[in-house]
Amino acid sequence: MKVLVVGGAGYIGSHCVRQLQAAGHEPVVLDNLVFGHRSAVAEDVPFYDCDLGDPEVVGKILKEEQIELVMHFAAFAYVGESVTEPRKYYENNFVATLRLLETMIDNGVKKFVFSSTCATYGEPESLPIVETLRQSPINPYGQTKLDVENCLKAFAHAYGLSFAAFRYFNAAGAAEDGTIGEDHNPETHLIPLVIDAATGKRENIKIFGTDYDTPDGTCLRDYVHVDDLSRAHIAVFDKLAEPGAGYFYNLGTGTPNSVREIINAVEAxxxxxxxxxxxxxxxxxxxxxxxDSSKAQQELGWEIKYKDVKDIIATAWRWHQSHPKGYED
Incomplete structure (x- = not known):
């Protein structure tokens, strides 16, 4: 299938491009490189440096590349910034995505795979989190993702758009061969921050709170390998053949690790x-x-390859060793 990967030069998007190629699909990348890296995308992959909300340019790409399906990884994702700069988040995460969806419909492209987030649940009513829990975001980042989810349901009903929205937990790790990985500025994800503390790039790692009601007093989070995430996105393709179909899936391992466990695993x-x-x-x-990712496992045949957080960290460590300065473009 010919797939347009919006945000395909970013962390998760670039890994998904690799997995698309491995599965025999033909990815085309659209990225404005605000946070993405051109060198994260192989030279043989068609690349367009532009904004997803430009209907004229995007429409031309959809036609000329004969795109059959669009994957979206182009959101801004800093929770704190979304609170202080909500205009920026609504403009990029919702308004620009709406323009993209309109352009797709106008050009007859009606298959869409969306990178959503567990932040749509806010503070969950129960654990583990299942897809049917009430969604009540507590920040603009989560709200913009939920707004897109609701927009997708309306577009499916009105225009026959077929979509899947994946609610991620904590994406982590890097490509097995260490050639692409995680390089954010600023970096906010725990595993790369702990690795930076281990290698002396930062003075220390802070543990925010040691008195939580958890086994060791520190927060528990669900870390899922970026390649496992990517494979789930591709596994849903066959289900999008039905016009107007809509699917929502959680993606996580279901086995949380505490902050202290992550630190100990990085040391190991x-x-x-x-x-x-x-x-x-x-x-x-x-x-x-x-x-609770059982729905994705049962309906998509999704298998979690990286079940042990040490294996996830080992791939991240390989990337950090081979790219001590990250991407240099």
């Missing part, structure tokens, strides 16, 4: 000591968040 994988500073709790940090 790297052989380096991680300097730690204990700090007060952060506002809005739930004690535990983890997924």
């Amino acid at each position: 994988v790297t052989g380096l000591k991680v300097p730690v500073v204990e700090d007060e709790r952060r506002a809005g940090d739930p004690p535990a968040l983890f997924a």
